[in-house]
Amino acid sequence: MATVQTAIQTGRAPASSGSDAGVSAMALQGVTVRFGGITALDDVSFEVGRGEVLGLIGPNGAGKTTLFDVVSGVRTPDDGRVMLDGADVTNLSAVARARRGMRRTFQRVQTFGWLTVEDNVLTALEWRGGGGGILADLVSFPTRRRHERARRVRVAEVLELCGLSTVAKDPAGALPIGLARMVEVARAIVDEPKVLLLDEPTSGLEVGEADRLGDLIQAIRKDEACAVVLVEHDVGFVMRQCDRIVVLDLGRVLAAGTPPEIQANAEVRTAYLGEG
Ligand SMILES: Nc1ncnc2c1ncn2[C@@H]1O[C@H](COP(=O)(O)OP(=O)(O)OP(=O)(O)O)[C@@H](O)[C@H]1O
Ligand SMILES: [Mg+2]
Known part of the structure; x- marks a missing residue:
């Protein structure tokens, strides 16, 4: 997966700077999750910078929600680490992570x-x-x-x-x-929040509501340097809102890059965008 790693490492720099600007807001290192015979996440690594909006896309069952469960502390990975602001939080509870500024929304609304x-x-x-x-x-x-x-x-x-x-x-x-x-x-x-995880936030939204959500995402990343990770099936919305995109397929990182890079990636077009 050398090409993927290179793409991840050369991804756009975080929008904000500071004394510890080199430290990412959130990072996954070699995260693996198995459900019996199914490997839902297979050695997944990537980082999100402060003020960066990262899209996480992939077909149904790719492992996107499982990844959010691992990051938010709902599920402990079988292998790998979750870093928040440079600190290893893999063994911290969801509540402890929330106190460090991590928030998420759920694929099924939970009000x-x-x-x-x-x-x-x-x-x-x-x-x-x-x-x-x-x-x-x-x-x-x-x-x-x-x-x-x-x-x-x-x-x-x-x-x-x-x-x-x-x-x-x-x-x-x-x-x-x-x-x-x-x-x-x-x-x-x-x-x-410092890190915001949004699981399919536009699902069920009218066009005007989705636009408002897009504006909101841009405002909190800019004004509060919040790192946003966006799981979304609306590819157009992801392309418009995100600085970088990670494509998951069968639990593995298939590709990572800017929206134009992802759009031009033949493997992604075949596996996810339904072309080829
Ligand atoms: N609690 C669970 N027990 C067993 N298998 C699970 C569990 N949760 C998820 N899986 C399996 O892990 C894989 C990843 O599921 P996950 O829900 O993370 O995918 P997803 O990318 O969020 O899909 P979708 O786009 O449909 O929301 C799937 O094969 C799924 O069936
Ligand atoms: Mg899901």
């Missing part, structure tokens, strides 16, 4: 249907808490009220960004699929 849209997004900030328990609550009541107000302001801001302001008080379970997906996205971005 709290009985909560309002606003509260769904607010719960994504609640884990921070105020610390100190009931006593601290009593002693520092005004501070808490201020925090609470700041959170509500942040939630309102994100709802606006996601086109959800008009349904803020509606129960999330009553929303059409496109808006429900946007609630998931709002939950994932409200706490200013």
Whole structure:
């Protein structure tokens, strides 16, 4: 796989710079996952830089969701490592990774249907808490009220960004699929993630909603130097939004490169784009 490795290493440099600019936001090193006789991921390695949008494409069953499970900490790989900001997080729980700034959305929407849209997004900030328990609550009541107000302001801001302001008080379970997906996205971005994993975010979205999502992805990568990994079947959307694309096929990295490089890759056209 020398050509693939070369393509990965020569991929576009991260958009941001800093004292530790050489450290990628997220990296996979030789990740392998087996389900009985099936090798869902086979020695997969690639990196995502800060502020970079990386597309992950491949046919059904290629291993894309499994890869997100490994990166987010839902599944432990049989082999290989997951690095976050230069640190090995392979043995950290999903919660511990979330505390380090990793967020994801799911291929099947997972909102709290009985909560309002606003509260769904607010719960994504609640884990921070105020610390100190009931006593601290009593002693520092005004501070808490201020925090609470700041959170509500942040939630309102994100709802606006996601086109959800008009349904803020509606129960999330009553929303059409496109808006429900946007609630998931709002939950994932409200706490200013460092690494954002989006699993088929445009599935079920109207064209206008997908455009809004595209703008949102570009804004958070630029303004917050967030690394975004996008699993997506809409190839046009991937080509427009991503700096680099990794193509998975049967658990292996088939190719990696810029959108034009991927579009010109004969192997990819045959295996995934249905040509040749
Ligand atoms: N929990 C599981 N137990 C057994 N096999 C699994 C499990 N999860 C995934 N697989 C298998 O691993 C392979 C990769 O599946 P995965 O869901 O990661 O693919 P995907 O690229 O996300 O596909 P899709 O485009 O359909 O969402 C498939 O062969 C799938 O059947
Ligand atoms: Mg999947």
